[in-house]
Amino acid sequence: MSNRISTGMMFSQSVSLMMSKQAKLNHLEQQIATGSKITSAKDDPVNAGAAVGLDRTLAALDQMKLNANNVQNRLGLQENTLARVNDLMARVNDLTLQASNPALNAADKKALVTELTQIRDGLLSLANTTDGTGRYLFGGTHDGDPPFSQVNGKIVYTGDQTHRQVEVGPDTYVKDALPGSEIFLRIPTGDGTVDGTAAAGNTGKAVLTNITRDGSGNWNGQPFSVRFTSATQYEVVDGAGNVTGTGTMKAGDDLVINGVRLQVAGEPAAGDSFNVHAAGSRDVFATLDNLIGALGTDTGTPAQLAAQQNQLQGALRDVARAAERMIDSRAAGGAQLKALDNAADMREANTVTLKTTLSTMRDLDYADALSQYQLESTALQAAQQLFSKMQSMSLFNVIR
Numbered sequence: 001m002s003n004r005i006s007t008g009m010m011f012s013q014s015v016s017l018m019m020s021k022q023a024k025l026n027h028l029e030q031q032i033a034t035g036s037k038i039t040s041a042k043d044d045p046v047n048a049g050a051a052v053g054l055d056r057t058l059a060a061l062d063q064m065k066l067n068a069n070n071v072q073n074r075l076g077l078q079e080n081t082l083a084r085v086n087d088l089m090a091r092v093n094d095l096t097l098q099a100s101n102p103a104l105n106a107a108d109k110k111a112l113v114t115e116l117t118q119i120r121d122g123l124l125s126l127a128n129t130t131d132g133t134g135r136y137l138f139g140g141t142h143d144g145d146p147p148f149s150q151v152n153g154k155i156v157y158t159g160d161q162t163h164r165q166v167e168v169g170p171d172t173y174v175k176d177a178l179p180g181s182e183i184f185l186r187i188p189t190g191d192g193t194v195d196g197t198a199a200a201g202n203t204g205k206a207v208l209t210n211i212t213r214d215g216s217g218n219w220n221g222q223p224f225s226v227r228f229t230s231a232t233q234y235e236v237v238d239g240a241g242n243v244t245g246t247g248t249m250k251a252g253d254d255l256v257i258n259g260v261r262l263q264v265a266g267e268p269a270a271g272d273s274f275n276v277h278a279a280g281s282r283d284v285f286a287t288l289d290n291l292i293g294a295l296g297t298d299t300g301t302p303a304q305l306a307a308q309q310n311q312l313q314g315a316l317r318d319v320a321r322a323a324e325r326m327i328d329s330r331a332a333g334g335a336q337l338k339a340l341d342n343a344a345d346m347r348e349a350n351t352v353t354l355k356t357t358l359s360t361m362r363d364l365d366y367a368d369a370l371s372q373y374q375l376e377s378t379a380l381q382a383a384q385q386l387f388s389k390m391q392s393m394s395l396f397n398v399i400r
Contacts (some may be wrong), residue, residue, distance in 0.1 A: 016046065042085045054358050061170075061264075061347050061354075068168040068347075071176055072340050074131045075333050078177040081129045082330045088119050089323045092093050095119075096319060099295055100312045102305055116185040116295075120288045124148055124155060127184055131177075138180035140164070147180045155285035157181055167344075169343035170350065174336050181253065183329045187287070187322050194260055195317070197275050198310040204228070204269030207309040210317070211262050211276065213352030226262065226275040228253060229310055237273075266306060284322045291315040 039179050076127045098104070099112050119381075128146040129137045139147035139159035152252030159178055164176040179216060196211040213219050222242070225237040236257055237246040255262040260276055281292075294311035 012104040024219075029033055031089075049197040054354050055393050058351065058354055058358075061351055064170075065347060067166045068174070068340050068343060069175065071166050071168065071335065072135060074177045075337050075340070077129065077131055077137055078333050079330060079337070081126050082183070082326050082333070085123060085126050086323065086326045086330070088122055088321060089284075089326060092116065092119055092291070093120040093316070093323065096291060096312060097318050099291075100309060100400075102309070113292050116288060116292050120290075120292070123284065123288070124150070128179055137177050137283075138183060140179035140181070148184070154289075155283065157185055157283075158168060168347045169338060171340075172343045172346065178329055178332065183325065184285070185227040186281040187284060187318070187325050188279045189282055189318050189321065191317070192324075193279050195277060195314075196262060197314060198306075198307065199225075199273040199275060202233075202269070202306065202310075203303045204273075205271045205306045206268035207267050207273055207306055207313060208274050209263045209313050211260065214256050214259055214261040216259050219321050220259070221278050222260060223344070224256075225273045225275050226257065228268040228270060230270050231267050234266050238276040241277065245272050283319055284325075287315060287318040287322060290318075315399060321348075393397050 008037055011329050050277050051161070078310070095116060099109065104112075127148045128140055131137050135143040136145065136147050136159070138144070139145070141162040141164055142160040145158065148155055148157055150156075159180055161178060161179050161181045165173040165181070168174045168178055191212040194211060196208055196210055198206075225241045226234050227237050227247075228234045232249050234247055234249060234255075235243050236247070238244050247255070247257070249264065249268075255264060258276075262274065262276070264274070290311065294308055294315065297308050297311070
């Protein structure tokens with residue numbers, strides 16, 4: 001069997017050859033114009049698929065960067081706000097120390113009340129700080145409305161207690177601004193573990209100036225009272241009303257009882273007592289309200305003055321715990337800001353690596369592409385010349 005070589009077949013093959021070379025040139029031109037060696041998935045199916053996956057990873061890193069910028073803004077605002085809150089609490093401490101001066105007259109106390117009221121209003125305003133986008137900084141995830149409001153003269157919290165976490169890097173999460181409940185509410189009283197108060201019916205001049213654990217670890221959390229039977233003698237009464245011990249108070253010495261250290265100034269009267277119990281909690285606004293209320297009490301008698309001084313000393317302890325809470329909150333925010341810096345370094349390193357890998361997959365080797373283009377261009381010209389010569393090859397030319 002023989003194959004017949006026809007003029008039509010030769011024309012068809014020549015045209016097919018030229019079209020193939022032209023298509024190759026067009027593809028090379030597209031690669032050179034775009035700078036990419038993968039102009040469609042068919043060029044390199046494996047690398048094309050892998051490159052799409054890397055593109056998605058890069059897009060995710062970009063989103064994480066946006067998340068980090070947003071959280072950094074909010075944490076920065078939290079730091080600034082808490083710094084201002086801390087300044088106000090320092091001022092409250094100074095004013096409470098001034099108020100503890102028994103020589104203050106009514107006008108002096110009124111001036112202190114006025115400034116403390118202004119500070120309370122300032123704290124409320126700071127607690128309702130926004131992040132510049134209309135979201136409230138300390139509302140938790142319920143941040144569309146002011147988290148703190150005044151109801152019947154009391155400050156109430158309407159935000160939630162959720163501490164939002166935001167992804168700022170691969171498997172790396174940073175906590176957003178603290179909910180207001182973690183900053184302004186549930187602040188421990190006393191020394192944070194144990195607290196004490198003067199009994200309401202005390203008639204002497206004794207003031208509980210400080211109360212703390214003595215460091216022995218003997219405090220078991222059970223309440224008890226120190227009840228004076230004279231100006232120097234006392235008995236210890238447990239929560240059930242049973243006398244469990246007695247002692248003598250010496251001037252200038254602390255009372256160390258059941259693992260608790262009490263500092264008592266002034267002379268108690270027989271029947272006066274101080275109650276010791278586990279520390280509770282109080283919000284910073286209630287602390288200021290109690291302080292303002294204490295400054296408004298009568299101090300016409302030594303007993304009334306001692307009662308006010310006991311309230312003021314308790315307020316001093318509460319203010320100290322509130323200031324510590326602000327410091328702790330700022331430290332927590334600082335740790336998150338540091339984590340953001342670390343996440344930024346990690347994102348940058350990952351981005352460089354991914355882009356390098358993508359460049360290896362996609363970027364065109366211009367020297368090779370231009371060389372190939374020249375080669376294909378020469379081949380096309382040769383094919384065109386061959387086709388031109390083939391057109392003149394015909395038996396009719398021989399017959400002539």
